[in-house]
Amino acid sequence: MSTQKQPVRCVSSKFARLILPVIAIMLAAPIASYAGTIGGPIVDLDPPSGFAQQSNIYGGEITTASYTFTGSTDSSITESGSVYQTGLGALVNYVPYESEGLSELTFYLQALPIIPVPTLSVPIVVVSDVSTTLAASEGLVSAAVFVDEVSLTGSYGPDYVESNYCSYTSGCTFPSGGISDLQLTLNAGELYVVNLTVAGEILTPGTWSATIDPDIYIDPSFQYASDFVLETSAPLTSSSGPEPSSSLLLGAGLLLVGAGLYKRHTRPVALSSKTKAKSVA
Numbered sequence: 001m002s003t004q005k006q007p008v009r010c011v012s013s014k015f016a017r018l019i020l021p022v023i024a025i026m027l028a029a030p031i032a033s034y035a036g037t038i039g040g041p042i043v044d045l046d047p048p049s050g051f052a053q054q055s056n057i058y059g060g061e062i063t064t065a066s067y068t069f070t071g072s073t074d075s076s077i078t079e080s081g082s083v084y085q086t087g088l089g090a091l092v093n094y095v096p097y098e099s100e101g102l103s104e105l106t107f108y109l110q111a112l113p114i115i116p117v118p119t120l121s122v123p124i125v126v127v128s129d130v131s132t133t134l135a136a137s138e139g140l141v142s143a144a145v146f147v148d149e150v151s152l153t154g155s156y157g158p159d160y161v162e163s164n165y166c167s168y169t170s171g172c173t174f175p176s177g178g179i180s181d182l183q184l185t186l187n188a189g190e191l192y193v194v195n196l197t198v199a200g201e202i203l204t205p206g207t208w209s210a211t212i213d214p215d216i217y218i219d220p221s222f223q224y225a226s227d228f229v230l231e232t233s234a235p236l237t238s239s240s241g242p243e244p245s246s247s248l249l250l251g252a253g254l255l256l257v258g259a260g261l262y263k264r265h266t267r268p269v270a271l272s273s274k275t276k277a278k279s280v281a
Helices: 011-027 085-093 245-268 273-278
Strands: 041-045 051-054 061-067 075-085 100-114 121-135 139-150 154-167 177-187 191-202 206-218 228-230
Touching: 041 051, 051 206, 075 085, 075 100, 075 191, 085 154, 100 177, 121 139, 121 154, 139 177, 139 206, 154 191, 177 273, 206 228
Parallel strands: none
Antiparallel strands: 041 100, 051 061, 061 075, 075 206, 100 191, 100 228, 121 177, 121 206, 139 154, 139 191
16 A cells, blocks of 8 residues: 655745735835925915015114025024114104014925834934024014824824913013924824924014024934934925835835745646556556
C-alpha cells in the first residue's frame, strides 16, 4: 500500500502571500500632500497697502500692517497705529481721527509621514512670540493664532487658540511681550488651517501695536518625530498639483510583490507521464 506524500509548503511564502496585501492596503491609504500645493497663503492686510495716513489742522492718524511668509512654518504678522493732535487740536480738545485695523494671515498645515510608522497621531508645539502694546486712554489691542482642522470640502473641526489681549480698562492677559505655548495633536494626512490675527483700535491720542510670530514644530519628545515632516502652504508662486506620499508608492510596490507570490504558488503543476499513465489505468 503506497502512501501519498503531502506537498511541502513554504511557510514563509504563504505568510508573505497573506500579509503583504494587507500591509499594502494599509500603506496605500490616501495620505497625499495637499498643504503645499492647493494654494498659497491668504493675506488680508488693513490697510491693504500696508500703510495709511490721514491728517488735518487738528491732528492725524497713521496705521501700518506687514507680514512675513516664506512657505514654511516661519510666519508672522504685525499691525500698529497712532493718533496725534496738533497744537490747535489740543487747544480745542478735538481728536479728528481714530486708528484701527485688523489683519490676517492664513495658511495650510499638514503632517506627513516620511516612512511607514505605526501611528498617525503627531504631537506638535506652537510656540508664539506675542506682543501687544497700548498707550492710549481709550482703546484695545489683540493678537491670536488659531489652528483648525479642515476637510477638503471646507468643513471645520475643533479649533485651538492662543491669544493675548490688551485694553485700557483690563490691561493685558500677560505682559506686553511674551512667549505662549500651544500643544496639540495632528492626524497625519489631515489638512489644518493656521490663522494669525492682529487687531487694534484707539480713539484718543496715543499708540498701539500687535504682533504674533509663531514657531510650529513636531514635539521632539515624540518617538517618531524624525519620521514625519510638517508641510505648509507654498509661496504664492506655487501652482503644482497634489503629489502622492511615499507610503502610497511603497504600498503599490508591495501589492505587486504579493500578487507575484500568489500567482507563482497557485499556478497548476503539469503531471508527469508516469502520473498520467497511472491515472488512465
